Amino acid sequence: MGSTASLAASVERESRSPATLVAEARNVLAPLQFVKFCMNYPTECEARSGEEPTLSRVEALAALEEVNSRVNRSIAPTVKSNEPLVARWTIGPAAGDCNDYAVTKRHELLAMGWPSSALRLAVVFAPEGGHLVLVARVKDGDYVLDNLSQTVRPWNETSYAWVSIESTVNPKFWVAVNGRSPQGAAQKSAALD
Template sequence: MYSVKRVMALLVAIVALGTSARDTQAGMIGFLLPLRGVVEKIRFSEPTLAPMAYTMFCMRYADECKPKPRVHTVFRGGATRLTKQRITDLIEVNASVNRSIAPQRNERGLAGEEWLINPARGDCNDYAVSKRHELLARGWPMRNLLLSEVVTSWGEHHLVLVVRVEGGDVVLDNLNAQIRTWSQARYRWVRMQTPANPDHWAAIAQAGA
């Protein structure tokens, strides 16, 4: 867990590493709010089917769906420890992917849904899988990078990337520049990949359930 004072010190360090001040400040806001006092990790309920588009994604990008051997001892065990480098990873990847993909709605519904890595134009699915891809390339373990389907306040199904870190689950989202705890992302949570196997998805227990 990081105190506000320590996070501010990390912010200065990250700026010194070369991340733009605008992206750093935008990305860090969610981290300034303590994780204590909230449901820290998302709770699963019963197993459920993966989205059909995820199955098609795995056929296109097979390596993105196969757990890799643990080669980084820092990741042995459960959630990822938030070091300065790991915070930098989250901020840089979230900002760079949000910048690099021009938003484009899928007007064809489920029939036209494709999850593509780093396209020039795309929707929420493309942002989420691209961020997951970039963090995997930086050595993050697959078990802590979980795609999650949510429903927005206006009733639209939406895909985000949940990153499981020490202290709680945080959300990388193309609809918000801030990296927030999952309880700060005011969505109805539907289903998510499970840490044990990315091909297995589970429904998400609703608050108070």
């Protein structure tokens, strides 16, 4: 029999309102640092099938919450250079920024057998500026894993302006988020480069 805390967490996950799916729009350019990331970690950018669709909603959300929490604790937050020639997204650093948190979470979930089509990096505009998060698709919708929150939330319950996201078809391609992109999204997403 599980602990009271895990039972309470399971009930809380089950009572959440369902998320919706991120609506993809036209193709857009991938962030420059993503292109460099794929050059440094080519296997991370390959399309992969996986087992996620067989997980129940509760099991999927529990896995997402565990990875989100663990990675948020394992990387010390730091401000890194956004100079295009110097900046680099890194998997599992001791200290890093939002980009490092997002790619590390994606890496860990891929290693657990999730398909790449269910794990997409997304550029958003937060009050502090450009920000990168991981969006995970489960049976009822898309959820955000974020270094600024210990809670895995439905994507449409964040306060972010959505700019672009990896395509579900091919992780090397990016698309605009339909109806969620602020004016000047291209300039804002450049803050991640």
